[in-house]
Amino acid sequence: xxxxxxxxxxxxxxxxxxxxxxxxxxxxxxxxxxxxxxxxxxxxxxxxxxxxxxxxxxxxxxxxxxxxxxxxxxxxxxxxxxxxxxxxxxxxxxxxxxxxxxxxxxxxxxxxxxxxxxxxxxxxxxxxxxxxxxxxxxxxxxxxxxxxxx
Numbered sequence: 001x002x003x004x005x006x007x008x009x010x011x012x013x014x015x016x017x018x019x020x021x022x023x024x025x026x027x028x029x030x031x032x033x034x035x036x037x038x039x040x041x042x043x044x045x046x047x048x049x050x051x052x053x054x055x056x057x058x059x060x061x062x063x064x065x066x067x068x069x070x071x072x073x074x075x076x077x078x079x080x081x082x083x084x085x086x087x088x089x090x091x092x093x094x095x096x097x098x099x100x101x102x103x104x105x106x107x108x109x110x111x112x113x114x115x116x117x118x119x120x121x122x123x124x125x126x127x128x129x130x131x132x133x134x135x136x137x138x139x140x141x142x143x144x145x146x147x148x149x150x
Contacts, residue, residue: 039132039141042108046129046145049105053077053113053127054147056099063096067117067125074104074115074127107145109134120148 011019056077061067068076077099106112107129119126126148133142 042132043141043143043145045108046131049107050113050127050129050145050147052100053104054125057125057127059099060095060097061124063094065094068115070115070117074113078103120146123148 053074057067057074060077068074068081072081076095077097080095080097104113109129109132111130111134114126114128114130116126116128118124126146128144128146130136131138131142131144135142136144138144
């Protein structure tokens with residue numbers, strides 16, 4: 001038997017630090033890659049919500065004979081309107097909603113969707129999210145997402 005303790009029996013402090021450093025480096029690189037996918041997921045979510053609102057607006061039009069005014073906004077897809085429509089139809093007459101499953105929420109970046117009636121370029125309405133930066137225009141995650149552009 002040797003008079004020195006077995007040095008091969010466990011991990012040294014340096015080896016433990018090296019393993020922790022490797023784990024931190026790997027988890028950090030995975031985290032940075034995930035941020036790229038989070039931005040893409042928010043963009044896809046905004047496009048999907050806009051399409052849902054567009055379908056609901058078309059159903060609203062079929063029942064009411066007109067699209068909601070800009071003052072009424074998208075909220076009339078969930079809640080019966082209390083004011084009269086642009087064509088003078090009495091408030092809520094013909095409304096068979098709700099046309100969506102839950103109240104209109106904010107876009108994936110926490111801001112309300114912009115609704116306009118009439119819409120851009122002669123379209124009957126427009127729905128838009130200003131993207132991550134909340135300003136008109138932009139590229140990538142900051143790009144506007146709208147019902148009139150693909």
